[in-house]
Amino acid sequence: MPILQAEHLSYTYGAGTPFERQALDDVSLSLEEGEFLGIIGHTGSGKSTLAQHLNGLLRPTAGRVLFRGRDIWANPRDARKIRFSVGLVFQYPEYQLFEETVARDIAFGPRNMGVPDAEIGERVAQSMALAGLSSDLADKSPFELSGGQRRRAAIAGVIAMAPDVLVLDEPTAGLDPQGRREILDHIRLYHETRGSAVVLVSHNMEDIARYASRIAVLKRARLWMEGAPRDIFSRAGELEEAGLSPPPVTRVMQALRDKGLPVDTSVYAIEPAAQEILRMRG
Amino acid sequence: MLKDITLGQYFPGNSVVHRLDPRAKLILTFIYIIALFLASGFLTYAVMLAWLVLAVSLSRIPLRMFLKGLRPLLFIVILTGLLNVFYTDGRVLAQWWIFRITLEGLLMAVRMIMRILMLVTGTFLLTYTTSPLQLTDALERLLGPLKRIRVPVHELAMMMTIALRFIPTLIEEADKIMNAQRARGADFDSGNIIRRARALVPLLVPLFVSAFRRAEDLAVAMESRCYHGGEGRTRMRVLAFRAADAAILAAFLAISAGVGVLGVVGF
Numbered sequence: 001m002p003i004l005q006a007e008h009l010s011y012t013y014g015a016g017t018p019f020e021r022q023a024l025d026d027v028s029l030s031l032e033e034g035e036f037l038g039i040i041g042h043t044g045s046g047k048s049t050l051a052q053h054l055n056g057l058l059r060p061t062a063g064r065v066l067f068r069g070r071d072i073w074a075n076p077r078d079a080r081k082i083r084f085s086v087g088l089v090f091q092y093p094e095y096q097l098f099e100e101t102v103a104r105d106i107a108f109g110p111r112n113m114g115v116p117d118a119e120i121g122e123r124v125a126q127s128m129a130l131a132g133l134s135s136d137l138a139d140k141s142p143f144e145l146s147g148g149q150r151r152r153a154a155i156a157g158v159i160a161m162a163p164d165v166l167v168l169d170e171p172t173a174g175l176d177p178q179g180r181r182e183i184l185d186h187i188r189l190y191h192e193t194r195g196s197a198v199v200l201v202s203h204n205m206e207d208i209a210r211y212a213s214r215i216a217v218l219k220r221a222r223l224w225m226e227g228a229p230r231d232i233f234s235r236a237g238e239l240e241e242a243g244l245s246p247p248p249v250t251r252v253m254q255a256l257r258d259k260g261l262p263v264d265t266s267v268y269a270i271e272p273a274a275q276e277i278l279r280m281r282g
Numbered sequence: 283m284l285k286d287i288t289l290g291q292y293f294p295g296n297s298v299v300h301r302l303d304p305r306a307k308l309i310l311t312f313i314y315i316i317a318l319f320l321a322s323g324f325l326t327y328a329v330m331l332a333w334l335v336l337a338v339s340l341s342r343i344p345l346r347m348f349l350k351g352l353r354p355l356l357f358i359v360i361l362t363g364l365l366n367v368f369y370t371d372g373r374v375l376a377q378w379w380i381f382r383i384t385l386e387g388l389l390m391a392v393r394m395i396m397r398i399l400m401l402v403t404g405t406f407l408l409t410y411t412t413s414p415l416q417l418t419d420a421l422e423r424l425l426g427p428l429k430r431i432r433v434p435v436h437e438l439a440m441m442m443t444i445a446l447r448f449i450p451t452l453i454e455e456a457d458k459i460m461n462a463q464r465a466r467g468a469d470f471d472s473g474n475i476i477r478r479a480r481a482l483v484p485l486l487v488p489l490f491v492s493a494f495r496r497a498e499d500l501a502v503a504m505e506s507r508c509y510h511g512g513e514g515r516t517r518m519r520v521l522a523f524r525a526a527d528a529a530i531l532a533a534f535l536a537i538s539a540g541v542g543v544l545g546v547v548g549f
Contacts, residue, residue: 088465096462098487112467
């Protein structure tokens with residue numbers, strides 16, 4: 001049984017006002033236990049709205065969200081509990097930090113869950129390590145940290161709740177390539193150590209290509225494509241139509257093929273691409 | 283939830299009301315409020331209501347938007363109505379235990395409710411049809427003479443512009459932070475007053491921090507574009523007071539004067 005499922009999900013913002021806008025239209029998607037799913041889409045395609053449905057922050061206009069087969073809105077009073085099982089890291093999460101020290105801020109989630117004090121210290125230390133924060137930062141004010149550190153502290157704050165599913169909405173927005181790489185590598189580290197499912201929402205195909213084992217593409221509020229990265233990226237032309245630029249490597253391979261070199265264009269990472277080109281040269 | 287706040291909201295459009303000079307609109311609204319308080323009888327209220335209905339329909343803003351803005355006032359309106367119905371002496375229409383309804387009370391209640399609703403609808407019409415920029419521009423021009431006695435009119439108007447500009451931004455920001463904290467299990471909606479107040483800390487700290495950050499960014503952006511206050515500053519869009527504006531203003535002034543006189547006499 002999938003751990004998380006969206007069934008015919010639709011959501012409309014500002015229903016009945018002049019600003020009415022449909023953000024999700026009949027989206028069905030499922031997430032298996034321990035899977036690393038990537039969701040990509042152009043700005044305004046409904047990615048963030050979908051992310052906020054997965055942990056019950058938004059209530060679907062139509063359709064259902066199932067966690068381990070149970071409708072999370074079956075009893076609206078229990079909807080808060082789902083947030084402990086499905087952790088959501090928002091866009092620019094560093095703006096949510098508020099405590100006096102990093103450690104206390106990370107402890108905010110576990111405290112709200114009612115985790116005993118004795119266990120909290122350990123959870124904080126573990127999630128700081130998983131998020132790539134050195135332990136001497138624990139007693140600093142979050143406002144003394146650098147931008148990248150602050151973001152990792154915020155991610156650690158969600159990891160500390162030990163959710164079964166971790167959803168990250170554009171976790172690398174506004175970071176330089178190195179900061180991006182560091183964050184994503186730590187997310188992968190978290191995924192591998194804990195074995196919990198991860199949903200990575202992004203408009204950056206390169207990020208998604210490198211880390212996700214399955215990809216869903218949203219286009220104008222609808223689920224447009226779904227499949228393994230290889231299958232998705234072999235349809236580069238269609239992706240570009242949807243306003244998404246394929247990873248640079250894929251574009252290089254495409255260009256080579258256009259020039260008459262019969263390379264495999266579904267390659268999306270650097271090493272396989274290099275091998276593929278070497279193979280061509282014999 | 284927070285997004286439902288309509289305060290200071292502007293609905294872009296190109297109706298007669300939208301195009302009216304903002305200074306004229308500001309004066310009109312001011313006179314409208316005074317006239318509304320002078321009106322007392324059926325006739326004067328009818329005239330005021332006719333004006334309001336005309337202006338609202340000319341603005342082409344859906345009636346729904348006005349109703350939405352009035353909804354938060356429902357409690358005050360009902361309370362005012364009830365107080366007036368029960369606490370006015372006069373001809374008794376019905377009586378039950380200590381409650382007594384008088385004809386005068388009923389009329390008074392209707393009058394007060396009408397007054398509140400018309401007052402608020404009138405001011406909504408101003409903010410719905412005038413962009414914050416135009417509004418503060420008009421205010422600055424109207425208060426211009428005060429510059430002579432060293433009142434920093436331009437600076438005050440600029441502060442107002444910035445404040446209005448950032449209301450929606452901060453509301454959106456508050457919404458976002460609330461959701462982020464909810465995702466970490468924060469509970470804003472239950473518990474007693476003290477618990478609720480403490481639950482606001484995770485919202486207010488980040489909100490203040492971000493407001494200061496935005497203020498700093500804005501100050502730097504203004505400075506790097508050489509903003510130096512009002513002295514010698516020219517405008518890209520100069521307000522033009524046209525004949526039509528003057529005519530509408532004059533007509534409204536005349537009618538309001540009439541309403542004022544009739545109202546004081548008691549019609």
